[in-house]
Amino acid sequence: MPGALVVENISKRFATSAGALAALEGVSLAVPQGRFVSIIGPSGCGKSTLFGVVGGLVPDYEGRVLIDGAPVHGTHDDIGMVFQEESTFPWLTVLENIMFPLDARGMARNECRERAERLVHLVGLDGFGNSYPAELSGGMRQRTAIARTLAAEPKILLMDEPFAALDEQTRLLLGDKLLQIWRELAQTTLLITHSITEAVQLSDEVVVMTYRPGRIKRVIPIDLPRPRSSEIVESAAFGRLVGTIWHDLREEALRGLAQTEPQGVSH
Amino acid sequence: MATTLTNFNRAPLHWFAPVTRVRALTLLAAALVWEGVARSGWLYEGVVPPLTAVARAFVVLLVTGDTYHHLAVTAWEVAAGFGIGLVAGIAFGILMGARPFFGRAMAPYVDGLATAPKIIFLPIVMLLFGVGITSKIALGALSAFFPVTLNTAAGMHGISPVLIRVGRSFRLSRAQMVRMIYLPALRGSIIVSMRLGLGVAIIGVLLAEIKLADRGLGFLAIDHYNQFRIPDMYALLLFIFILAIGANVLIGRLSPRR
Ligand SMILES: Nc1ncnc2c1ncn2[C@@H]1O[C@H](COP(=O)(O)OP(=O)(O)OP(=O)(O)O)[C@@H](O)[C@H]1O
Numbered sequence: 294m295p296g297a298l299v300v301e302n303i304s305k306r307f308a309t310s311a312g313a314l315a316a317l318e319g320v321s322l323a324v325p326q327g328r329f330v331s332i333i334g335p336s337g338c339g340k341s342t343l344f345g346v347v348g349g350l351v352p353d354y355e356g357r358v359l360i361d362g363a364p365v366h367g368t369h370d371d372i373g374m375v376f377q378e379e380s381t382f383p384w385l386t387v388l389e390n391i392m393f394p395l396d397a398r399g400m401a402r403n404e405c406r407e408r409a410e411r412l413v414h415l416v417g418l419d420g421f422g423n424s425y426p427a428e429l430s431g432g433m434r435q436r437t438a439i440a441r442t443l444a445a446e447p448k449i450l451l452m453d454e455p456f457a458a459l460d461e462q463t464r465l466l467l468g469d470k471l472l473q474i475w476r477e478l479a480q481t482t483l484l485i486t487h488s489i490t491e492a493v494q495l496s497d498e499v500v501v502m503t504y505r506p507g508r509i510k511r512v513i514p515i516d517l518p519r520p521r522s523s524e525i526v527e528s529a530a531f532g533r534l535v536g537t538i539w540h541d542l543r544e545e546a547l548r549g550l551a552q553t554e555p556q557g558v559s560h
Numbered sequence: 561m562a563t564t565l566t567n568f569n570r571a572p573l574h575w576f577a578p579v580t581r582v583r584a585l586t587l588l589a590a591a592l593v594w595e596g597v598a599r600s601g602w603l604y605e606g607v608v609p610p611l612t613a614v615a616r617a618f619v620v621l622l623v624t625g626d627t628y629h630h631l632a633v634t635a636w637e638v639a640a641g642f643g644i645g646l647v648a649g650i651a652f653g654i655l656m657g658a659r660p661f662f663g664r665a666m667a668p669y670v671d672g673l674a675t676a677p678k679i680i681f682l683p684i685v686m687l688l689f690g691v692g693i694t695s696k697i698a699l700g701a702l703s704a705f706f707p708v709t710l711n712t713a714a715g716m717h718g719i720s721p722v723l724i725r726v727g728r729s730f731r732l733s734r735a736q737m738v739r740m741i742y743l744p745a746l747r748g749s750i751i752v753s754m755r756l757g758l759g760v761a762i763i764g765v766l767l768a769e770i771k772l773a774d775r776g777l778g779f780l781a782i783d784h785y786n787q788f789r790i791p792d793m794y795a796l797l798l799f800i801f802i803l804a805i806g807a808n809v810l811i812g813r814l815s816p817r818r
C-alpha cells in the first residue's frame with residue numbers, strides 16, 4: 294500500500310486585522326510510506342495550519358504537497374484527518390459516526406456496519422457502539438473520531454493533537470492503542486502534538502518547529518526499538534530523547550511566550 | 561430555552577394537583593365573570609352573549625358539515641403556506657449561514673422584513689394571485705418564511721466549524737453536506753422554526769381570509785360578525801383557538817433535544 298507524503302517548501306500567510314501574518318515559512322518534510330512522524334512546536338507556531346494545508350482544507354499557500362510523488366490540490370481520498378477539536382457528530386451513535394464516511398460513499402448498509410463494528414473493536418469501544426458521544430468520555434469520543442477517519446481507509450493519516458484535551462495517563466494508554474492500530478493498518482502517519490512524551494513514545498521521527506513564522510527547526514530520529522509500549526517512558530534512552538527535544542523546544546516556547554506575554558498583560 | 565415551560569406543561573399532573581386546580585379555577589372565574597357581565601346588561605347584549613348561547617352555537621358548529629368544509633380550506637391553506645415557507649426558509653437560512661458573505665448581504669432585509677406585519681403584503685399578493693386560495697397560501701408562506709429563515713441562519717452560526725471541516729475532509733458533495741451535516745445539526749433550530757412558523761402561518765392565512773375571501777374559517781368568522789351572529793362568532797373563535805393549541809401540541813411533540 295503506497296502512501297508516501299512529501300511537503301515541499303510550504304509557506305502560508307494570513308491576512309489579519311493587524312496586517313499579514315506569516316504562519317508557515319518554507320516548511321519541507323517527508324513521511325515515507327508506513328512511517329510515523331510527529332510534529333511538535335509551541336502553541337501558535339502553525340501546526341494546525343500545516344495540517345490544514347496538507348489535508349487540503351487551507352487554500353492559498355505556496356509550495357507543494359505530494360502523495361507518492363504526485364502533487365495534490367485540495368482534499369484527497371488518500372488522506373484522512375483527525376481534528377484537534379471535538380469532532381464527533383453528536384446526533385449520531387458511535388457506530389453511526391464511524392459509518393459516516395462509508396455512508397457518504399454509498400457503501401451498502403450491512404457492509405458499512407460490518408466495517409464499523411470491526412473499527413469499534415479496534416479502538417477498544419466494544420459495547421459502546423450504540424452510545425451517543427455525549428454519553429462518552431473525551432478519550433472515547435476522540436477514539437470514535439479516529440475510528441471514523443480510519444473507516445475511510447486513507448493511506449495517510451493526519452492527526453492534529455487528537456489527545457490534547459486528555460490527561461497524561463489516558464494519553465499514554467491511548468498512545469499504546471494508536472501504535473497497535475498503526476501496526477495493524479500500516480498507515481503513513483503524521484501526528485501533530487505538543488506533548489514531548491507522546492511524540493517520542495509513538496514516532497520514528499520527531500520534527501520540531503520554530504515559533505512564528507513556523508519553520509522546521511530540527512528533525513530528531515527516534516531510534517527506540519519497536520514494538521513499543523508506554524512502559525518505554527521508564528527507559529534512559531527515552532529520557533535522553535525527551536531531553537534533546539525539550540532543549541530545542543524550550544527556546545521556541547520561550548520565544549513564543551516573550552512575543553505573546555506583553556499583549557497578554559496589556560489587555 | 562423555553563424547555564422549562566414545555567417540561568412544565570408536559571409534566572404528568574393529576575387533576576387534583578395544585579397547579580391543575582388553579583388552572584381550573586381561573587377558567588371557572590373567567591366564565592363566571594363573563595356570565596355575570598352577560599346577564600348584567602351593562603354592555604349591549606349582543607357583544608357578550610350568555611355562555612349558554614355560545615355553548616349552543618358551539619355544538620351547532622360541531623355538527624354542521626359546512627364548518628368542516630371551511631376548516632378543510634383553511635387547513636389546506638395553512639399546510640401549504642407553512643410547508644412552502646418552511647422549506648424556502650430553511651433553504652435560505654442554510655444558504656445565509658453557509659455563505660457568510662451572502663448572509664451578511666441579506667441580513668438587513670431579512671431582519672427588516674421579519675418584523676414587518678406580513679398583512680401589508682396582502683394587496684400585492686392579491687394582485688399576483690387573485691382573491692382565491694392561492695393568495696392565502698402565499699401570505700401564509702410569506703409569514704412563515706421569515707422566522708424560519710432567521711432561526712435557521714442563527715442555527716447555522718451555532719454549528720461547530722470543525723464539523724463542517726470533517727465533512728469537507730470526507731469530500732462530501734454540497735447535497736451531502738446539507739443532508740448529512742447541516743440538517744441534522746439544525747434539528748433543534750428547525751423544530752423551533754416550525755413552532756414559530758406554524759403560528760404566524762395560521763395568523764397570516766386567517767387575516768387574509770378575514771380581509772377578503774369566500775371560504776375558510778377566517779371568512780366564516782367575519783361573516784358571522786357581519787351578519788351579527790355573535791354567539792356563532794365566539795363559538796368559532798373558540799374552535800379556532802382549540803385547533804391552534806392542538807397544532808402546537810403536535811409540533812411540540814417533536815423534541816428539540818439531542
Ligand atoms: N484563519 C486564520 N486567519 C488568521 N490567522 C490565523 C488563521 N488560522 C491561524 N491563524 C494564525 O496562524 C498562527 C498559527 O496558527 P495554528 O492554529 O496553525 O497554530 P498551532 O500551532 O496549531 O497552535 P496550537 O498548538 O495552539 O493549536 C496563529 O498565530 C494563528 O493566530
Ligand SMILES: [Mg+2]
Binds near residue numbers: 341377453
Ligand atoms: Mg493547533
